Amino acid sequence: MSCSRFLGSVGTIIIKCKDLRIIQLDIPGMEECLNIASSIEALSTLDSVTLMYPFFYRPMFEIVEDGWSAFLPEKEFEVLSSVTDEWRLSYINKDFSICPSYPPVVIVPRSIDDETLQKVAVYRHGGRFPVLSYYHKKNGMVMMRSSQPLTGTNGRRCKEDEKLVNATLRPGKRGYIIDTRSLNAAQQARAKGGGFEQEVYYPQWRRIHRCIERFNILQESLIKLVEACNDQSHNMDRWLSKLEASNWMTYIKEILTAACLAAQCIDREGASVLVHGTEGTDSTLQVTSLAQIILDPDCRTIQGFESLLVREWLQAGHPFQQRCAQSAYSNSKQKFEAPVFLLFLDCVWQILHQFPCSFEFNEHFLVTLFEHAYASQFGTFLGNNENERSKLKLQQKTMSLWSWVNQPEELKNFQNPLFEANSLVIWPSVAPQSLQLWEGVFLRWNRPSRFLDEAEEEMRRIIDYNRFLLDKVNSMRKQIMQTETEDGMDRMQEVQEEQEEQEVQKVQEVQEMQEVQEVQEMQEVQEMQEVQEMQKVQEVQEVQEVQEVQEVQEMQKVQEVQEVQEVQEVQEVQKVQEVQKVQEVQEVQKVQEVQKVQEVQEVQEMQEVQEMQKVQEIQEVQEMQEVQKVQEMQKVQEIQEVQEIQEVQEIQEVQKVQEMQKVQEMQKVQEIQEVQKVQEVQKVQEMQEVQEIQEVQKVQENP
């Protein structure tokens, strides 16, 4: 809770909560008011994590299932290993030494050993080497996530990284790298030591850039949006322009689009995907987790969604403590504050809104998660990563949110009455007309929800009553069956009963079928659109690529040269071989007499090897030279730039000097002029004086 004071004759405290609620307290007595205000201020801005509520919270309910151990990676891996043996658990990070923001256990390709991982970790930002995020059972495609590679300006490469990334591809298949930054941002990252995978070294991968904003841009967006929602003005234009200016809905659309793209690559294109941005702890997780919700029906259940949050947000190292410190009403600018998780929840809500029957949980569940991410009596969202959590001993000292949520009586509130499990991939629409402001969070305190709650209640009642009726009918049927068999009635009636039952079932089945068909039809339409959007995206990317091509021309030239050299190499080798064969034949013929064929051959082989080595050496030298040339070129350029800058500076200095001189000259001239003027004035004065004197003299002379 952030709190601000506002003192009149009666003390007034306005408390602005992290869940966007604003409470006003009027307190008689200035001093009391001040005391309360400062207490709230102090208690809401605790320095130490260990002073926070979760460490003092004593639950009043009995723990049925401990949430801390509900989603262990080993257990999750069991499911995976029952489908494929291409993956293994790696404990390389068990003491958090390889990557401080990763969990102790990660899933990596079986063919990659820990030693390789270690090398890859050095090459990736923050040690976040590519790990498995999602395995698509339908076609065996995978989604990996990581941080950016540390290519730097030199285009550094890491063969182990290439090996690891390629190990996720099926033979002959291509993959997509989804970079959650714009191409520009990714290129700029090189200057800071970061970068992106270059086609040269990852030829089987195609890179796609999607621009998802980060940090303070998102935080400002949230602040603007909340401000707009709290505006009591009746001006429609003002509301719409504020909503537009906040850009919140734009970011929702961008994130959803990127997630759909990732899902599409996996499900439609049958390609594996690697997702990363810079650190791989924010936009990366938004994309990977949303893609799973789209692809995997399990993630749309309550348990599955919790598991997703644990895997893709908590264990994956989203820094909750930094990102969710103050919410929208923060006074001071927090450098690391950003509503990344709230945006994710909003996106989930958008999908839920478009597929109201496909989720086991309801909107209330998402709102609850939003609240607990920002302020909670449970320790689940404390700390920035597993490393910090283990140091804080959260498991021993605090309660898990899941222990509370997963109690049957609590779960009831989070269940969606419309839920009917379907195993389909659900493609949301990302058209602006399809996306809405999440009223459940942003307008929650600004208007009464009574009528909407009643609608929810009514819906629940209709569905519950239907279920009750269905059960009743079925149980009565059974009853009749039993009595009839006991009485030894004719089979005819039984058959009739069965037929009736079958009819009811058929009707139900037909209905279900129809629903599924409808959904499928809709999805087909949607899929088509998605594919087209993909195409558009691809087109855009192609354009980007063209730009890239221009920008990375130097690198590509190097590549081309290399390729040409490779070709030449092959050709040369072939020529050499042919020549050798000819020689062999000739020499065999010649040496038939001499019978020293083997020796000659050995010699020839030696020669071949030597030639090969020479060729390679030459090529390496050439490569080196090329690289050196490029580097030299760069240096030359840099030097030139520096020189230019120097020249410019010199010129500027010269100009300045000249200007100074001019100014000085001007001043001198002015001074001279002034002096002259003064002199003239003096002269005039003297003249006047003289005249006066003369006049006086005259007057005196002529009294």
Next chain:
Amino acid sequence: MWALQSKGKNSWIEERKQLGRALSHKQCHVQYNHHLEFSRGCQRLTNHRPRQLARLQRSVLPAYPSERVEYTQLVENVKLLDRYTNRRAASGTLYLTATHLIYVDASAEVRKETWILHHHIATVEKLPLTTAGCPLLIHCKNFHVAHFVIGQERDCHEVYTSLLKLSQPVKPEELYAFSYNPKMSKDNREIGWKLIDLKVDYQRMGIPNDYWEITDLNKDYEVCSTYPPEIVVPRAASKATVIGSSRFRSRGRIPVLSYLYKENNAAICRCSQPLSGFSARCLEDEQMLQAIREANPGSPFMYVVDTRPKLNAMANRAAGKGYENEDNYDNIRFKFIGIENIHVMRNSLQKLLEVCETKSPSMSDFLTGLENSGWLRHIKAVMDASVFLAKAVKDEKASVLVHCSDGWDRTAQVCSLASLLLDPFYRTFKGFMVLIEKEWIAMGHKFSHRCGHLDGDPKEVSPVFTQFIECVWQLMQQFPCTFEFNEHFLLEIHDHVYSCQFGNFLGTCHKEREDLKIFEKTHSLWPFLLQKKQELRNPLYRGFTAYKELQPNTLPFSFQFWCGMYNRFDKGMHPKQCVLDHLLSCMNQKIKLEDNASELENKLPFLDGPLPSEACYLSKVGCAASKTSMLNTPQDYQGEPPAVLSNGISVGDANVTSDVEQKNKENLANRRDLHRNDSVDVLNSEAKDGKPQHH
């Protein structure tokens, strides 16, 4: 052009030539014969694609028996482009019938038809020739946009000119309603017209009473040509006062009662602007307002609300019109509520539709476009005005007199919405029909001009009624359990306002409808809609008594863009799973289950207590069941025996609608009416059932 029916072969050929087609006489003969052949049962085509045409025969021929389809045009190899995506275009055949443009997609595996009623066509554009062919862009009044590409430029031009003629009938007799024949008996048609009786609604309000009377002063349209013969005026207003007042009001539209809030006698009255100019006054008009004020003894004053922006009202003074001078009338409180005029609204909608049509806009583009269109601002203005009226009546207990310029656009919007806010009856099927009949049709909203039914002045066209329908939808979003009907009902009404299939919305006022012999020659929409009640109802409706007055939030964020209206035919944008459909199927399932249950209960010889399994379940759902009694389900407010549902027809039809995209509802109706002679019985019982509700 469909009027060709009676002209026969030669005149058909003459028409053809006039269309400017360079066809030889022989060619024309061939074509004519071909069309005849098509109309005789599509034999020629049946040979080619028997399976595909099976449906068309069913759809077209029953509605247009072979001897009646005289003009049909057919173009093959036509592409239908998807509006938003570059997906492979559908390829198929285009048919023009007397009433519809029908496109049959031959490329799809599942047969797909697109039906467009000629009356729904707002504009037809021929776009520049492309390599794929000649594009034809059709904008419909129900916001359907169809983009065809026709292979031959000649064919395209032909279709274009035909559609231009077909979509802009010149004479009222050319409208669909005069040829639409659902094969209903004369008696039933008359009963249909009598379904909505405004007198019954006035009775419901307690009129006539001590203060108000229903007068036939206007029976010969002498007081006002655009009012109905019977109007409700204060008992205290003498004939002279009424006549005098009518001379002082624009087009004689005197103050009459729109709605009486029985609880406190406060009334909503409506009229047109006074002819006050800069200083003119009229004693009778002042007496009239006094009579209205005194008809509500509970309040010492009354409001006079001018729904125009003040500037517009002041400008009118120069033309000898204007607004009431507070000094001249006793105890009135005068107020402007700035709702813009029809021209501003027309342009606003135009801008909104441009935004909706933009190909893959960014979020920013969309929101900026939405803002710049001003559409939601206008919707909010109408809603604000209605809320003001409702509050004045309910909270301040004061009567309100509302007018704009002529009192048939903004006034109709505001009065009908205020009634809807105040009275739960108007939120039922029957009540909503009454409301539209009363405030819009009877009081002379110029549907014919505003909807552009006939070829006329495009500046008279304006989406005034569309705005009203949207305001109701906005209310539905805020109060999901208060309306008996659902969104489809609103869309259905909106469709038929433009379709001219039924007589209700033809003409501009009651007098004109009488002159057109609407009541003898056409059918009423309402019985047709009541028949489809099952699919048009709101499953969440909590009944007539659950909510009384509504007080909507009118802060800007309470208004949403109505994707279901303006992007209605872009299915990809809508939620992929529809809660409404799901709940409607639940309701249907419920009835079947209840039947099953009672049947089984009879079979079970011993049923003194609940079964063991049932008892166990009862305890589980007990809380849900006990909170709101089982009797209080929305189903019980339908007042309809389950037998109607179990005849299976509505279910079967529902399937048809679901599997055929963009199915034209009118035609469904045709078939249903044809196949169901019992439909009218349902109707009758409906009418009888409806009546007790009034009292």
